[in-house]
Amino acid sequence: MASLLLSALLLAAPASPAAPPADTITAVPAPLVVRKWYRPTHALLQTGGGLGMVTGGLGYAFVNNRIDADVLVGYVPKRFAGSALGVASIKLMYSPFRLRVAEQVQVLPFTIGGYYSYTHNTINSGASGQYPADYYWFSTDSRYGPFIGGRFTYLAPPIAATGTPRKLSFYYELGSNDLYIASYLTNRDGGLGIGQLLTLALGVKADF
Amino acid sequence: MSPLSTLRRWFRAAPLAILVLSLSGCDLLEFSPNDSRVPEEFTNLTQKNLAKLEANPLAPGDTLRFVFTGDSQQFYDEAEALVKSVNQQPDISFLLVAGDISDFGLAREMRWVDEKLRRLNVPYLTVVGNHDLIGNGRETYQRIFGDLNYSFVYGDTKFIMVDTNGREYNFNGQVPNMGWLKPQLANFDGARRQVVVAHVPPNDVDFDPALSVPYAQALRDTENLVLKMNGHRHSSSVGQPYDDGVTYVNSDAFSERTYMVVTVWGDREFRIKQVQF
Structure with missing residues (x-):
């Protein structure tokens, strides 16, 4: 049942693109291309947010494009972190509101989401037998955290031959991670401010 | 368009x-929590604090007084209280933190601690702790603070700051670096007495078991060694665990809300006062 529902959502996603302005469609109605269920709905490129300096990904949009699920791979050069890091991550986010501020410009003023990341190639992530059990309570390489953000979308005309809608979005995300939040929670007398916990991600997302 | x-x-x-x-x-x-980029003002803090110390020299023969504490990890509320208290202490020259500046080996944490401790009226100096070596902390610590092993002379006292966090190197037999430490202990660099500061004490399970005996022996053989100072245990003590004439001092963590005011003079005279804050 659950998988049926998921398939339904996946199929529904491409069928509900932001409608392009009527005058941009060619005279001949384009055939609606049925997408394979696994075909991603968008690709993205971002920097920061703890997920890499250069981070690329693919993702899916569900529920009338209100929920995005993205898979990303990022890279941090050695000179910025002491070793060259590979960061694999997944993001899940929900954007309940959309404002059509111009014919071809849409704003998603509020996005809330969370991520999980795994970092490869840290210098000391603990060899087998290096530490007694539960020596450190946290993982060196696995991080998770929340974020909020927003998105500005340019609604491009669909591809004439196929009717596939296209969008190009800029997004930002203000987030944090489990370790920064833990540090904040153990200092309730003002030792740390919320602003000190924040990270920023900036990115572009292309729907196709 | x-x-x-x-x-x-x-x-x-x-x-x-x-x-x-x-x-x-x-x-x-x-880019990552392991991202060690920080503004220039948060880099090379050891060197910068030593320059401040040098600008305020102690006359030869003068008694030296400093504050000893350790393990600031994740105790930011307490760090503020500590700074207020230490700033009331008269005639102290600097503050020593016996390692574990950070809890997760992250640049932001080291920066957060510096943002507190830079409000001290005196410079502060650190030795690296095991928590500072987690993940990419080893590189981050060196960028923000400086060398993992270093020494300095202030007044008549030479301070030797040594990385003893053997477990973080999976007990590779290289930490503490005896090849660096022994010549340091043998050369007073013009000082009259010495103090050795590290994070993990040699009688601890996190000290490389292959090196604890030669390490303790090297300290025993050192002339005019006033004190061997450690952190790590979050519990203060002053004693001679090896009954060999070497006094080992262990600091509390910031969370215990106590620190020590240490006074040294003569060849190897000292007095230690515990202060609550």
Whole structure:
């Protein structure tokens, strides 16, 4: 049942693109291309947010494009972190509101989401037998955290031959991670401010 | 303007905007928690604090007084209280933190601690702790503070700061680096007495078991060694665990809300006062 529902959502996603302005469609109605269920709905490129300096990904949009699920791979050069890091991550986010501020410009003023990341190639992530059990309570390489953000979308005309809608979005995300939040929670007398916990991600997302 | 050319302009502008924001040193744009980029004012803190100390020299023969504490990890509320208290202490020259500046080996934590401790009226100096060596902490600590092993002379006292966190190197037999330490202990660099500061004490399970005996022996053989000072245990003590004439001092963590005011003079005379804050 659950998988049926998921398939339904996946199929529904491409069928509900932001409608392009009527005058941009060619005279001949384009055939609606049925997408394979696994075909991603968008690709993205971002920097920061703890997920890499250069981070690329693919993702899916569900529920009338209100929920995005993205898979990303990022890279941090050695000179910025002491070793060259590979960061694999997944993001899940929900954007309940959309404002059509111009014919071809849409704003998603509020996005809330969370991520999980795994970092490869840290210098000391603990060899087998290096530490007694539960020596450190946290993982060196696995991080998770929340974020909020927003998105500005340019609604491009669909591809004439196929009717596939296209969008190009800029997004930002203000987030944090489990370790920064833990540090904040153990200092309730003002030792740390919320602003000190924040990270920023900036990115572009292309729907196709 | 056609939609296509607008689109092209956006595509061209995006990488440029990202590049500009990255290069402008926007602190928020963090590539990883292991990202060790910090503003210049948070780099080479050991060197900067030593320069401050040098600018305020102690006359030869003068008694030296300093504050000893350790394990600031994640205790930011307590760090503020500590700074207020230490700033009331008369005639102290500097403050020593016996390692574990951070809890997770992350740059932001080391920076947060510095943002507290830079409000001290005196400079402070650190030795690296095991928590500072987690993940990419080893590189981060060196960028923000400085060398993992170093020494300095102030007045008549030479301080030797040594990385003893053997477990973080999976007990590779190289930490503490005896090849560095022994010549340091043998050469007073013009001082009259010595103090050795480290994080993990040699009688601890986190000290490389292959090196604890030679390490303790090297200290035993050192002339005019006033004190061997450690952190790690979050529990203060002063004693001679090896009954060999070497006095080992262990600091509390910031969370215990106590620190020590240490006074040294003569060849190897000392007095230690515990202060609550």
